[in-house]
Amino acid sequence: xxxxxxxxxxxxxxxxxxxxxxxxxxxxxxxxxxxxxxxxxxxxxxxxxxxxxxxxxxxxxxxxxxxxxxxxxxxxxxxxxxxxxxxxxxxxxxxxxxxxxxxxxxxxxxxxxxxxxxxxxxxxxxxxxxxxxxxxxxxxxxxxxxxxxxxxxxxxxxxxxxxxxxxxxxxxxxxxxxxxxxxxxxxxxxxxxxxxxxxxxxxxxxxxxxxxxxxxxxxxxxxxxxxxxxxxxxxxxxxxxxxxxxxxxxxxxx
Amino acid sequence: xxxxxxxxxxxxxxxxxxxxxxxxxxxxxxxxxxxxxxxxxxxxxxxxxxxxxxxxxxxxxxxxxxxxxxxxxxxxxxxxxxxxxxxxxxxxxxxxxxxxxxxxxxxxxxxxxxxxxxxxxxxxxxxxxxxxxxxxxxxxxxxxxxxxxxxxxxxxxxxxxxxxxxxxxxxxxxxxxxxxxxxxxxxxxxxxxxxxxxxxxxxxxxxxxxxxxxxxxxxxxxxxxxxxxxxxxxxxxxxxxxxxxxxxxxxxxxxxxxxxxxxxxxxxxxxxxxxxxxxxxxxxxxxxxxxxxxxx
Ligand SMILES: Cc1cc2nc3c(=O)[nH]c(=O)nc-3n(C[C@H](O)[C@H](O)[C@H](O)COP(=O)(O)OP(=O)(O)OC[C@H]3O[C@@H](n4cnc5c(N)ncnc54)[C@H](O)[C@@H]3O)c2cc1C
Ligand SMILES: Nc1ncnc2c1ncn2[C@@H]1O[C@H](COP(=O)(O)O)[C@@H](O)[C@H]1O
Numbered sequence: 001x002x003x004x005x006x007x008x009x010x011x012x013x014x015x016x017x018x019x020x021x022x023x024x025x026x027x028x029x030x031x032x033x034x035x036x037x038x039x040x041x042x043x044x045x046x047x048x049x050x051x052x053x054x055x056x057x058x059x060x061x062x063x064x065x066x067x068x069x070x071x072x073x074x075x076x077x078x079x080x081x082x083x084x085x086x087x088x089x090x091x092x093x094x095x096x097x098x099x100x101x102x103x104x105x106x107x108x109x110x111x112x113x114x115x116x117x118x119x120x121x122x123x124x125x126x127x128x129x130x131x132x133x134x135x136x137x138x139x140x141x142x143x144x145x146x147x148x149x150x151x152x153x154x155x156x157x158x159x160x161x162x163x164x165x166x167x168x169x170x171x172x173x174x175x176x177x178x179x180x181x182x183x184x185x186x187x188x189x190x191x192x193x194x195x196x197x198x199x200x201x202x203x204x205x206x207x208x209x210x211x212x213x214x215x216x217x218x219x220x221x222x223x224x225x226x227x228x229x230x231x232x233x234x235x236x237x238x239x240x241x242x243x244x245x246x247x248x249x250x251x252x253x254x
Numbered sequence: 255x256x257x258x259x260x261x262x263x264x265x266x267x268x269x270x271x272x273x274x275x276x277x278x279x280x281x282x283x284x285x286x287x288x289x290x291x292x293x294x295x296x297x298x299x300x301x302x303x304x305x306x307x308x309x310x311x312x313x314x315x316x317x318x319x320x321x322x323x324x325x326x327x328x329x330x331x332x333x334x335x336x337x338x339x340x341x342x343x344x345x346x347x348x349x350x351x352x353x354x355x356x357x358x359x360x361x362x363x364x365x366x367x368x369x370x371x372x373x374x375x376x377x378x379x380x381x382x383x384x385x386x387x388x389x390x391x392x393x394x395x396x397x398x399x400x401x402x403x404x405x406x407x408x409x410x411x412x413x414x415x416x417x418x419x420x421x422x423x424x425x426x427x428x429x430x431x432x433x434x435x436x437x438x439x440x441x442x443x444x445x446x447x448x449x450x451x452x453x454x455x456x457x458x459x460x461x462x463x464x465x466x467x468x469x470x471x472x473x474x475x476x477x478x479x480x481x482x483x484x485x486x487x488x489x490x491x492x493x494x495x496x497x498x499x500x501x502x503x504x505x506x507x508x509x510x511x512x513x514x515x516x517x518x519x520x521x522x523x524x525x526x527x528x529x530x531x532x533x534x535x536x537x538x539x540x541x542x543x544x545x546x547x548x549x550x
Pocket of ligand 1: 011012013034035036037122435436437438439461462463464465476477478479480481482492493494495496497498499500503513514515516519531532533534
């Protein structure tokens with residue numbers, strides 16, 4: 001079973017987002033970087049599938065040279081190798097991203113049986129790269145997946161998709177297939193120190209695809225107006241309890 | 255203009271149709287002036303690629319300038335399939351349409367689960383978009399809804415069955431009060447005081463991602479960008495710093511009370527009320543005071 005998981009490097013913003021002067025990106029001077037929690041769960045699932053069924057796992061990203069950090073992080077939890085489609089740092093639109101991923105999949109010696117994506121990227125939230133990749137490759141696609149079970153000796157996969165009521169819709173699709181997953185699928189492990197050391201030596205295959213003209217073109221970003229809330233401090237420590245209960249009474253909750 | 259909806263009484267579908275009406279205005283302003291509303295008949299098994307083919311068939315018949323759907327899981331999924339089939343760009347979760355000239359439209363859309371807005375140009379012969387939840391108010395759909403009949407023969411991804419997931423107590427999404435704990439709670443056991451206060455208020459327990467990542471609570475309790483989005487009457491955030499991704503899930507709360515010893519924590523910038531202190535002493539004191547007030 002060969003599993004490919006696709007991840008995107010994004011800034012880890014804290015309590016407040018600050019934009020660059022040209023308003024086309026988040027100012028990352030003081031920020032670390034990460035991937036979406038959905039994608040972390042995707043990577044964990046790739047490792048578990050290979051642990052249980054054999055085969056090999058690969059992580060792919062399209063991003064700046066620095067995104068190698070995220071590839072090493074993912075390999076540190078047990079993914080075997082990486083594909084880095086290197087960009088100059090400008091974000092690619094979802095059509096271009098999907099096309100580059102499709103080309104990379106087609107270039108693989110052994111086509112992945114399962115391609116795992118996040119349900120939506122943390123930053124852009126385009127909700128479409130996995131579906132575009134599946135369409136181009138002529139594979140079935142199920143999104144928002146919160147449970148994956150290989151069946152039929154690996155010929156099919158049973159997938160559960162959460163619906164708003166909290167229930168789950170069940171799909172059974174033949175492999176090869178494409179899935180996008182949501183956090184809650186599993187509890188990702190933390191990388192161990194030996195895992196981190198091993199990850200440093202795992203192979204990364206680099207290439208630099210040309211960036212097509214964007215068709216969904218970012219013009220500028222804006223931070224939405226603040227909550228408009230003004231905090232009233234009810235007190236310090238347990239002595240504040242009567243004031244809190246006074247507030248609860250005012251809200252009709254006592 | 256073609257609007258795909260999930261059902262006439264679905265609030266986000268109603269919002270999408272309102273958005274469609276306001277989209278490009280009358281024909282002399284570049285709009286086609288008409289809005290067709292399409293849906294798939296109730297009871298049809300959900301098969302995203304096959305449903306999208308039916309929508310594409312309808313698009314080919316009437317060649318609408320704009321095609322939209324609500325920014326729900328299914329709305330986003332179906333239009334992504336439509337966009338893939340037609341090889342057109344798709345702008346997901348739009349809040350506004352600024353206009354369209356030639357083959358370029360200007361849209362505003364949300365990023366980072368609503369923590370950031372983007373103005374984007376969408377290039378193409380047809381504009382495909384989904385409407386962000388609550389971008390416009392809902393109104394009953396008054397035009398006749400055309401039903402599409404997808405061809406499910408040969409569809410590889412079809413919903414086989416729906417399994418109910420058993421949930422105990424008040425659901426996080428609908429609870430009038432949510433008492434949430436973050437890393438400051440310190441352990442799974444530490445949630446006992448949070449649970450006690452939530453029970454006294456008839457509310458639900460929530461948590462931050464620091465908590466689910468540590469395995470203290472299940473992901474179904476997580477509030478935020480990749481958790482549940484809630485809008486209770488009151489949100490009580492205990493030991494939560496107020497990261498943008500957490501606030502993306504609770505900024506709809508009518509009132510927000512934060513309990514945190516760090517007066518500089520960014521949660522206080524988004525709170526209506528604050529208690530500066532250690533949740534391990536403050537929360538039990540509130541529960542005790544509440545019991546006292548109720549004469550228990
Ligand atoms: C793409 C993406 C999506 C994400 N999605 C989510 C999401 O859906 N939900 C989510 O929550 N996070 C999400 N995160 C993670 C988010 O960025 C933060 O890391 C997380 O919210 C931090 O949780 P926290 O506030 O509990 O922990 P911390 O940031 O560590 O804050 C702990 C707080 O507890 C306080 N504290 C310590 N001791 C006590 C005490 N005794 N009593 C009271 N207070 C105390 C501290 O002062 C501090 O303010 C996401 C991140 C990314 C990158
Ligand atoms: N630059 C990228 N590199 C690798 N994978 C990506 C990239 N952008 C998006 N993806 C994948 O596609 C998913 C959905 O992204 P999106 O369509 O942007 O919401 C993400 O969770 C990733 O798994």
